[in-house]
Amino acid sequence: MEAYFDNAATTRVAPEVAEVIMQTMIKDYGNPSSLHIKGMEADAYVKHAAEVLAKELKADEKELVFTSGGTESNNLAVIGAALANQRNGKKIVTSAIEHASVSAAADYLSELGFQVVTIGADKQGHVDLDTLKQAVDTDTILVSVMYVNNELGSVQPVAEIAKLIKEQNPKTLFHVDAVQAFGKYRIYPKRTGIDLMSISAHKIHGPKGVGALFVRDRVKIKPLFYGGGQQTGIRSGTENVPGIAGLSVAAKLACSDMEEKMAYVAHLKEQLIRGLTAFENVESHSGEAPHIASITFHGVRSEVMLHALEERGIYVSAGSACSSHKKAVSSVLKAIGLTGDSLESTLRFSFSYDNTEEQVQYAVDTIGELLPTLRKYVRK
């Protein structure tokens, strides 16, 4: 049996998504900027995609910028907002559990002379709101906090955060990395008080290399790319029409019957956690998100378990990748206070609605068989 439980890394492209991509590649292949009919046809896909996303986010089409994916959206939001608003202040606030595309962008800003404040998280992976509130002052131009953490599945109360930011400083912009949340939750950024929000196609059965950034009306950001002035100059470069068309179909798919699908996914996740934590010395650090489970198998290095599962057709992620030369310990797991053995023994299982109960049971049974053997072979 094959069981792909790495849907937070990427998902399989849905057939109807692949179909529209094919269509825009071999039939409607024009450049949206061309004046002729071929260009108009291609432009229609981009416009339609903006409409679809605008509808799902209850936003305006003009508030959407298409990018090359989550990383670009996060970079464009964080760097673009900081550079465009530096006259109002030099302080950026972010959390210790952000995706690298936010934290590394913040590091870059600190090199440029911005003051970056990183807010810690508790054991459950929730950002400390008191500290966050204190950090927001008249000099703070941007707060960036993710919606669903990619390693733990912990969910931040973004509406509450938006409120407390605006209470402290109405001018402070709020960016939300919703890459792991879009398609899992109904998110209406304008109503929630979010100014900038990143989404990615390949986490919702869309193609890799395309995403979007919601930029609330009248919010100024500086572009990362300069060129032909496409997308009102915020993102120059010929639009990735196949990707954008694919994103649009994937978004529609993810948002239809979302509640039912997520209830099912949450059920699979519970089944897995219940099954696995029944074994000795297995611990769950999973957050509230329906699709992500973070499990520590004490006494087994995560990579060894990962490869043992891989041999049996089960695909998962290791929070920390290690080798004999270099140890890359997950900063998220560290931030929530995991230490020693737990840091090196934690795996992430992430689900999609195309997973089945049988697959989950297969994974639980397989791990049950593997644990005693793998625990025997440890470094002494």
Next chain:
Amino acid sequence: MEYKAFMIKYAEIGTKGKNRYLFEDILCKNINRKIKKLGDFRVRKEQGRIFIDAQSDYDYEDVISALQKIFGIVGICPVMVTETTDFESMRHDVISYVKQAYDRHTFTFKVDTRRNDKTFPMTSMEVNAELGHDLLVAFPELSVDVHQPQEIIHVEIRRQLYIYSIIIPGPGGLPVGTNGKGMALLSGGIDSPVAAYMIAKRGVEMEAVYFHAPPFTSERAKKKVIDLAGLVADYTGTIRLHVVNFSDIQMAIYDNCPHEELTIIMKRFMIRIAEELAKKNDCQCTVTGESIGQVSSQTVFSLCVINDVSTLPVFRPCIGLDKQEIVDIAEKIGTYETSILPYEDCCTTFVAKHPVTRPALSAIEKSEAKLQGTIEELLQKALESVETILCRSRE
């Protein structure tokens, strides 16, 4: 300038007496194999030299780079070839050659002429003198030095005229295939590809063995070794890589032997398996990247205990090199970047925190005796399930 031919210089081959023609034939074959994808070339031996004649357009940089990876080649001389047969045109050709081949015309030189066409009306000495004079007139800042010239302008009068003077260094060594075959133990680290390269450089054909231990080592680690073998294959030609599943043997050792001896005992089994594969595949030796003192299993004491199981010679060309010296070679041959990819192995499970550095052979043999009764079957299974992968040069 567009060079129509290359003259290949080789050194040591020339000293091999009656076997010389064998060495030359193999070198020609290796050259042919390597450059045939780059254009239409004719490779021929002639009076102790090898000429490559280009019979189609080709990319100069690509051809030089390919030739620089063929062991046995000491120097590569790009040759200007013209249809000239009369002396007046010859003067013109030589001046035109020197003008194009050099940016600065301030060196000392001599002209060295050979006449294959003995009907040519002038002697070699006369031609040398005349052409030398012409060059001095054409380039007033040149000067002649017949004893220690900076540049020797070679002129060969054949049915066509050959002019060359620039020597691009080759890799040296002996042609691969002139000196038997070796089984290299590739780990995915920095040292073992360098060791395989160094032994191949002495003319030894290479096969390789990799010990795969899933789930303790990953598919990516295996892919990395396949990639490394492909990079070494740029020099050695296609390498047959034998992938041995080592997990069961490793686990049996772990279950039965003292933990601090694991690495030594593991390596003894690796040598045993590598030897079996070597014999099966007509290899006369095994090759490892070991270097004295680099890790606990490479102390002289450990090496002796590991070596004790071998019946074939184990060649360890890195033995006296410092890590940096090995790294320098790895960088030169292009394996370093791949070797340092982070998934070297997840085998750390099987490395003790305090491994023995002065193992006694008797103690190790006593520990190994505990494996009797189980290990034989595991060894046989490992040998029967070997996966052989052809790792080709991607150039």
